[in-house]
Amino acid sequence: MNKKKWNLAPYLLILPSFIYLAVFFAWPMVRSLQLAFVRDSQILPVLAEADPDADVVGRLEMQTQVAVVDRTRLDEVLPNGRTRPVYWFKIVGETEGGEQIEGWTHQKNVFIESRTTSETARVTSGEGAKEWTLDYVERMINDYRFTNALKTTLILIVLILPIQFVLAIVMALVLQAQLRGSTIFLYIYAIPLGISDLAAGLVWVSIFTQRGFLNTFLQQIGIINEPFIYLSADHQNWMIVAIVLAEVWRATSIVMVIVVSGLQAIPREYLEAGELFGASLWQRLRHIILPLLKPSLQVALILRTILAFQVFAVVVAITGGRVLTVLAYETYRWYDPGDSGFNNPNMAAAYAGFIMLISLAFAVFYLRTVRTQEEAARE
Amino acid sequence: MTTRTLDPVQRRAIRQRQLRRASVYALAILIALWILLPIWLIGTMAFSTQQDVYGYPKQIAPIPFTTETMEFFVNQEGILEATRNSVLVAVITLVLSTAIAAPAGYAISRYFFAGRDAFRLGILAVRAFPIVILAVPLAVTFIEWGMFDKVYSVALMHTALTLPTTILVVSSVFASIPREFEEAAKVFGCNAYQAFIRVVLPLVIPGIAASAIFTFVMSWNEVFAATLLTIRNRTLPALILYSLNKSSLQFQYAGGFFMLAPSLVFIFVIRRYLFNMWGQITK
Structure with missing residues (x-):
């Protein structure tokens, strides 16, 4: 076989995707920086x-x-x-x-x-x-909605991620327990993978709205006497609760799938050895499963954090975007040429750039902390 | 065997085991309810009468069952068109994404070449990338190029969004087919091309189909970019998002159910391939 041709083949095969990502990924990135930092x-x-x-x-x-x-x-x-x-x-x-x-x-x-x-x-x-200008960035940082958006986004991340990870690990362990009908459980647990954030938001609106299912339930068991208005400007904490539940409901599946893949990679002998020596479930979890899951959890954590900085449609569906705002909604609002937006792509690009920066910072932070822990363990 | 008398210690051990088993089942069912109940509830709303949608207290089943709320939603101005746009965007995305990703996925799984790891790593980074960021500059660029507010430009954006995932999934599907199969085919007189077409392709088709379905779902669900890139030719999620503030509860519930219903089917179809898709990214 012609040796040179052999070497060329893989490059030809990846070429289309390479070109595509250059045009529709790398170039917009450059353009985004231009919009945020160059005044025309x-x-x-x-x-x-x-x-x-x-x-x-x-x-x-x-x-x-x-x-x-x-x-x-x-x-x-x-x-x-x-x-x-x-x-x-x-x-x-x-x-x-x-x-x-x-x-x-x-x-x-x-x-x-x-x-x-x-x-x-x-x-x-x-x-x-x-x-070159820093005007857009300055204007963004000085905007009071920026501080609100950043605060809400961070609060959501802090509340959502721990719940998601605990729930995802529980779901994965349940699936790994080899129950009868576990394929059905897998299917059910995976359904939210295909549900959009907008649909999820609307689902939880039907529960939290004034004449909704939560009030019906609470009234039926006698906790409240009349419907309570959760989703109003006066009850922002309830809005946060609704968003957190919607996000946990929708986006835990992806963490679950990553954790299950990680669990499947753990050799059975390790777990059996643990069982043989009489380790309790908690001990096995703490000393065998979680340490071996670390790489999977790290990937899931990075992925989920980056996605959480983009949380958008759930928030719009539940709050209308007016009362509580998040970074992605501000990006949308600045870009939107319609009546609710400002038609200012430069400011939108500044927000987008900020989301990228903060996502990157978190990713690097996760990678470093996990690594230093490993290194510390080795020493 | 079970009739053999057991001493109390053994019996207690067995009972404990059964108890633990039962509690795992209970937990599994509880989590399943956590996921299914909200879907059931919005489904209830979507198939209730108008009075029941606004009524209080709510009933937890659509009695009387009616399609009037769904019909009301579907007959709203622009919904059918937006649905058509969404399907069109998702189909273009699926075709483009699969056509571009398949060769790259094959290359990653079958060849060792300089830059392979860098390419793989790059794809992983792109996959985790916050897509919100791309939507703004792409919208501006599309305006400059005269491609704004077009169905195909949303599809181009969605392809950029789904391409990395598709590449990784396809490469994992190819990687699951042993190389020996191809070699065996060659031993029996196939050339490289025939070996690929006759032996590898039939084996990978289901996996690639699953990845294509998932690409479709990702595009069907995507809201942010679609909202920024369109004004008149909105996709379904973009239209619903845009009309949220001025829409009725009927519209919202029926719309929510309408958007999530396909995923019930699609996830069922591709459930066996989920770990192919997502397990990949940890390696």
């Missing part, structure tokens, strides 16, 4: 004389109010050889830095009431400029 602005270069080729004396921002101190009428030659009269204005204005600038500019760059008599004008066009 226009800026007006003010010239020393009433001549397009004159030196630039300074630059003015769009919408700057300027005083018109002098004007002149020149003939401009059009591409077809004809001439037309245009005005040049000598304007005085302040840059963003507070510096006073005096110089000439073409009439097309300013808005002026009357070309012949007005004393003031407003800068309306200039040349395209791309500049």
Whole structure:
């Protein structure tokens, strides 16, 4: 067999996916940073004389109010050889830095009431400029909704993840117990894998809404006398409870599947040895199963944390996004060109970048803490 | 054998064992109820009459059973169209994702080549990536390219979302077919291509079909990117999310049930392959 061809084959096979991910994954990433950190602005270069080729004396921002101190009428030659009269204005204005600038500019760059008599004008066009800026990031951090969103997202993670992991490990152990009908249990436990966060949110709305199932149940067993309104701005803690339950209900299955795969990789002899020496279930769990599950748990933890930073539709379904907000909802709100959004992709990109950064930070943190524990154990 | 008399210690041991067994069963059933009950409840709402949807206290079964709430939902403006969009997006995603991922999955499982581990690791990283981040720049880029608000552009986005998972699953499916099968086929006179088509392909088809179904489900469920990338050509979840604030409870319950119902079937079909899909990522 031709040796060279043999070597080329795998590269040709991965090439399509490589190209696809470059175009629809790597490029948007770059574009995202651009949106968050580069301002696509226009800026007006003010010239020393009433001549397009004159030196630039300074630059003015769009919408700057300027005083018109002098004007002149020149003939401009059009591409077809004809001439037309245009005005040049000598304007005085302040840059963003507070510096006073005096110089000439073409009439097309300013808005002026009357070309012949007005004393003031407003800068309306200039040349395209791309500049690095931290404005969007600053604006995001200073937004009070940012702090709220970050706080709520973190609270949700802190509440959801521990419950999820305990429940997932219990589910996995139950499945591993070789019960009769365990394939049916596996199917049932896996159903939420296919349920969207939006649907899950709506499911739990039907339970927590005022005329819902929870109130019906509580009233029937006599705990309450009349329906309680859980999902209102006055009861944010109840909203959190509803979101936590919905997320635990929906997203525990994926942790469960990862844990089951991890359990299947543990050699039976280890568990049998534990049993033989009379270790209780708890002891086996603590000293055999959990240590050997660590790599699986680590992966599940990273995956779940990253997903939890993107929690979105559940929150919108349960809270409407108004009362409680999370990072992904803010991203959506800033981007959304509709009536509830701000149509500002730059701010949305800043939020998206923040979600990425904080997800990465957590992933690195998990990887490092688990490793240092292992190293400490080895020493 | 059981008639042989047991001493009290043995009997107690057996009873304890049975008790433990029973409690594991009880736990298993309890967890199953935890998952099934909410589905049952929203299903109840979806098949109740309008009075019952708004009524209180709630009954926990749809009596009288009616499809009027579901019909009300389906007949809402744009729902059928959005459903069609969703199916279309999911089908395009499934085809694209599987077509692009299958060769890569095969390469990872069958060849050792320089950069293989790096590629695998890269795929794993991309898979865990917060997808929310990609939706914003892609929407902006699609506007620039004149591809905004199109069904196929949502599918392109969803393919980027599902591709890494599909690659990993496909590679695990291929890895589960022993290499010797192909070699045996060659011994019996097949060339590499025939060996692949006649021996490997029939064995991997079920696994790849399962992964394709899961790709479909992921796309069908995806809300965030679909909402950002569309305005008029919304997918079903995007439309429902968008209409939430101004919609009735009937709409919400029926919509919720409508969206989750397919997963009951799909997960059942692919249940045997779940560990192929997710167990992979820990290795």
